[in-house]
Amino acid sequence: MSPPVRPPVRDRRRWARYLVDERAEAAVYRDIAARRKGEERDILLALAAAEGRHEAHWIALLGGEPDRLPRPALRTRVLGWMARRFGSIFVLALAQNAEARSPYDAEPYATATMAADEKVHHEVVRGLAARGRRRLSGTFRAAVFGANDGLVSNLALVLGIGATGVAPGVVLFSGIAGLLAGALSMGAGEYVSVRSQRELLDATEPSDFADAALPDLDLDANELALVYRARGMGETDALDRARSTLAAVRGGHPVPGAPIPGDAEKDDVVGGAFHAAVSSFAFFASGAIIPVLPWLFGLSGTVAVLVALGLVGVALLATGAAVGVLSGGPPLRRALRQLAIGFGAAAITYVVGLAFGVTLG
Known part of the structure; x- marks a missing residue:
């Protein structure tokens, strides 16, 4: 919706509030991004850029940067303070809740794209927070x-x-x-x-106990397939895997398949x-x-x-x-x-x- 020639003061105040909140939220995402790297950093910077586009929308409606602007909402200021000092999963979790409370659905001067952006931002932040929750x-x-x-x-x-x-x-x-x-x-x-x-994992992981005997197996009887079937493979897949394993062994190549997890991998799973x-x-x-x-x-x-x-x-x-x-x-x-x-x-x-x-x- 286009603004009236002389928008009411209450509208201009509301637009100015949106402007400072979008600007503060963009700063939050940039502050968190400064503590991240790789894909997460790129996603956070993209969110900050999107908030910048929303900020530009309100500046255009206001006819330029106002001489005086209100302070951002308290929740946004708290988020900014936490992001500058911690950049933690707690900030992303709070940002997720903040994005879920966007006022743009009921704002006549916000575009449909902006309202949709806020919903998508909620899901993006939710996904980033979920990564941190899984790590934590x-x-x-x-x-x-x-x-x-x-x-x-x-x-x-x-x-x-x-x-x-x-x-x-x-x-x-x-x-x-x-x-x-x-x-x-x-x-x-x-x-x-x-x-x-850890002992249960040791007992259930595949071992190399019979590897030395692989070259002597009967290719036609192929009892190696029974090993793979016992590990959960279907009959056809087990037979194909057994044949490829025997062919590799007799050709002097490494046995195909994933290596047996060592202590480092088990530490990742169960810890010390x-x-x-x-x-x-x-x-x-x-x-x-x-x-x-x-x-x-x-x-x-x-x-x-x-x-x-x-x-x-x-x-x-x-x-x-x-x-x-x-x-x-x-x-x-x-x-x-x-x-x-x-x-x-x-x-x-x-x-x-x-x-x-x-x-x-």
Whole structure:
């Protein structure tokens, strides 16, 4: 739609807001691109260029660069601040949500192309964020699981012990013991889990046990085909693969097919057992220490319980919101869900402690 000869002031203000937001979003993409390389960098710069085209549209409607411009929206300024300092997956996840809230569908002076661009930008940023989520998923899952396990289990422990009316020193000792026991259990469990997974991979990967006997096989009977069928190939494909393998061996050529994965490849798949154990210990301990802090600093009774609840509540809200941002969901809803689960578990043990002890003093 063409603008009126003298557009109303409210329209010009709205266009100026669009202009500064497009300019700020382009800067966000350029800042993130500066921390990337290869294809991801090219995609981010292309997004910045598209935002530049939208910026030019609003400048044309305004009849040139205005003398005064409003500040960009708060969410865009926050994105810019994070992009300049971190350039992380969190920025892309927030940008994904921002692109999903484009106002151009209901804006009469935005072109259909601009509205379509914003929808496509959402999918592009979603794809870039998905790459980062896949790279981060294992570590992030372990961090969230370990920290939340420490938060909830130790909060439940100290509240349950505290509700019995025992001395503050007993609560503190119980919390420290719970921290160490839980962290050691998590570390040991993760070590055994990763080692077991590596051993399973060792047992299931193809081996070169029979390679030395390949030249002596009967080409017509061709029992090598049975090996490939046992590995999941169809009968025809297995026979073709066996014949090509025998032909290569008898001709002095390398055996066709993928090499057997070594330790480096297995590390990419399952990681190192020691590293996983140390990470699990640290993540659990970082969460489990928080409920103990009030007693560690000399508080006791109801005051200590309330402070512990406050500290753990903030931590649960933060981890829940982080999960929401990374998953592209509503951060507040995820944060409240995390809080409800954690406090629900702690409430159960507190009630049990009251049933077996006396009231807090």
